[in-house]
Amino acid sequence: MGAAALMASSSKVSVFAPASIGNVSVGFDVLGLAVKPIDGTLLGDVVSVELAETTESDVQAENTLKVIGRFADKLPTAKEDNIVWSCLLLFNQALAEQGQPIVAVHMTLDKKMPVGSGLGSSACSVVAALAGLNAFYSKNQQFSFDEKTLLKMTGQMEAQISGSLHYDNVAPCYLGGLQLMVPDPEVISRLLPGFNDCYYVMAYPGIEVSTKAAREVLPTSYSRADVISYGQNLATFVDACHRQDKVQAFSVLTDVVAEPYRVNLLPKYQQAHDYLMAEGAHAVGISGSGPTLFCICDNAEQAHNYALWLKENYLQTDLGFVHVCQVDDAGAIEI
Template sequence: MANNKQKVSVFAPASIGNVSVGFDVLGMAVKPVDGTLLGDVVDVEYSDNSSDLIVIGQFADKLPSNKEDNIVWSCLLLFNQALAQANQEVVDVSLTLDKKMPVGSGLGSSACSVVAALAALNLYYQTFQQFSFSKQEMLEMMGQMEAQISGSLHYDNVAPCYYGGLQLMVPDEKVISRTLPSFNDCFYVMAYPGIEVSTKAAREVLPAQYSRADVIRHGQNLATFVDACHRQDKQQAFSVLTDVVAEPYRTSLLPKYQQAHDYLMAQGALAVGISGSGPTLFSVCQSEQQAKEFAQWLESHYLQEVNGQSFGFVHVCQVDENGAAELAAK
């Protein structure tokens, strides 16, 4: 019999969408080396009344105040629908979203909420109702929720957020995503300047057509990067980490990005790019010491104030191989 001690918590990490060379087909989960939870947390707890949603956290005020307009509530409705279709009993639960991720940051903020919510619901039912959906079924639901937000189906944030590591989206509905060997000895400096750039606006600046030369270069860069990952050829991989699809057109939306890009590359960064649709910048470093030096520079030169306040941050990260994971009870 259910009781109010039935509770699970799941954390879903931030991710770098596109990874420069893989527009909508590459994504990588990242985690700060200092243990900071860069991502969202969702608690699912038994409710003896009706289901409910509570939103807390640093960026809670950036979300709709009405729970029916919150993507986590939509996740619950979708999950319950899937349960009913599987002839499983639907129980009332209370969800708490700890919104640690800024909205419109280019760090997969919506994916963090979607993945944390659905993974937590699945864990709850697995733990207390002896039923769970497969990882494939879960990823499909996550993609469906992301499409509801962005208007198009793409897995480059939800797949790494859920599975962890570096993920390549493949045109196979039975597979969706494959894990690529990543460079776990590298450090990734993630700098969120504190301004918001909507995915919709970032997509609208892209051209409707590309030149043959750009198409060839994009394909060559992506293929070379994937090949270098499998061979663990770090220099080759990051030498082609150049975005010809989105970055040339999105730079105008990101104040100080070009200046930061040019400075960091001149200082020896392996690569510098826009995380997702921006405005977060990522820089790939050979060593933690170099990453810390870059982080200090970015804190002084890339973060910006909005109405006299700064909401930006910089984290030195590495690849998060775990993806969505259960948090131990406090």
Template sequence: MAVSVFAPASLANFSVGFDALGLAVQPVDGTLLGDLVKVEKSTGTDGNRLKVVGEFAHKLPSLPEDNIVWSCLHLFNEAMADAGFETQKVTITLEKKMPVGSGLGSSACSVVAALAGLNAFYQNCFDEKAMLKMMGQMEAKISGSLHYDNVAPCYLGGLQLMVPDGQIISRTLPDFKDCFYVMAYPGIEVSTKAAREVLPDNYSRKDLLAYGQNLAAFVDACHRQDKAQAFAVLQDVVAEPYRQSLLPGYEQARHYLLAQGSLAVGISGSGPTLFCVCDQQERAQELARWLQDNYLQTELGFVHICRVDDLGARTIED
């Protein structure tokens, strides 16, 4: 038996919701923007094995025990043992389609695809909540703090709001189905750890009020499907003012994209990927071409026009 699971890219924070909002995205041209994990029973005398392939495989540690997918296997097997389930020796193949340090939830893609793949291989021994908690635990190991704004949308799909309830974790918000999200990865890396270190330890009362009002207004607008209000308040007062210095060309691109009719522009996750929102595909295509010419910095960079990915992690037929 072999099972393959794809986990899509995600746009964490969504400007207005630092560590509280995440959006799963998929390119309109059908490109699989995310990671793919295949789990199959090891043959003969082989024990557990990990293979890493794909465009960005060279960016990952060479030793299996240093790879987050290997850690996922151990965590999952421990959970299986605690629940009284037997495990088999498996071979896991990670097809690393996502650039590391891109701000598109690269580590979350690997974690979600690996754990969801293992759960599917064992006929779904664990429910959605248990799986999400395991995914959050692995993400915390990577970034140093527990936050679900990448793993929740990557696993569940859609627009996810993190809630302060360990039993619920995340709520799905209504999103805007007619919107296009232009994602531009310039081809350089920004680590989540480094992006967090540039943030201040304390914020002013003015910033706290602005953050709370903007996030509340955005959630309200989502439920009322008020697109104008939703994107009018899509302002980042928590991270963007401090992180934009890590993103060459971001400030200039932001001014241009807004002047050309983007509904909103922001940093995806901790960067360096930039996103802009349009409600017309023709405009999205025009801005994608401009970003291709003016925001990318290396041959690894790319631009994708995306819609919301409502499916999240899912099995893929070989």
């Protein structure tokens, strides 16, 4: 279908991209887990794409972007500074390279995710934007990029934000489940067998920690002992996932790379960690670069009890929230 035909008849598309736990403690920059609240709350971002409106006086329609949602005021006001706008430019460039017709679109970002939360906020916007554009062109122009091409685009956008290329948020956000990043650019990530019967309590305290700032506190080199510990823990965790050995997996869910250096950036984290572990949690860690805390347990009653305690003892502003989640296997979906 050409651009003229698309302009004559087009359908609006909306894509939701879920929150994710980057690193999952044991896999710095190489593990990521998509999560969803069990009560049906959309914990993530939604991007809608539709054909840009024109009037009789318009010579040519223009691309536009509107930002709404609870955390819209935390984003830059100029559209050129919004990552969703950058996604549109990248997507259009890729279309041009494929010789595909390009039309002007109106995009709406419903920013439901707090910025600098450690929940993959930027990844949610990036994935929802690129997957939304891909779904729009697929539905209206019968052209779409394959999954791997789109995943590479999401990584490119994430690198623009954080200053380094890592897929530990965008891969689970886009593909769902527990993803292991591999050093093959043609593979990028592998889906690991996760522990989908577990509950993941996510507590965002309502304060912001930038990814760049959280990375700057990390040392430039590590001891041999730390390197051995990291490799052994990650290998053991991956092995335990494949054997579905929950006890073994969670026994090594320890962060020797980032958490020891980021604790001071996260008020009340150590207190919460120690309390929840003493109460029987399988594991407690920092989601991504923080300040969100995640806690893993076996049953819903236990998860709700932890959630109540975290609401009283970990939240620090009115923007904070706690959600009881499970693994999101779907990733980015059209809604």
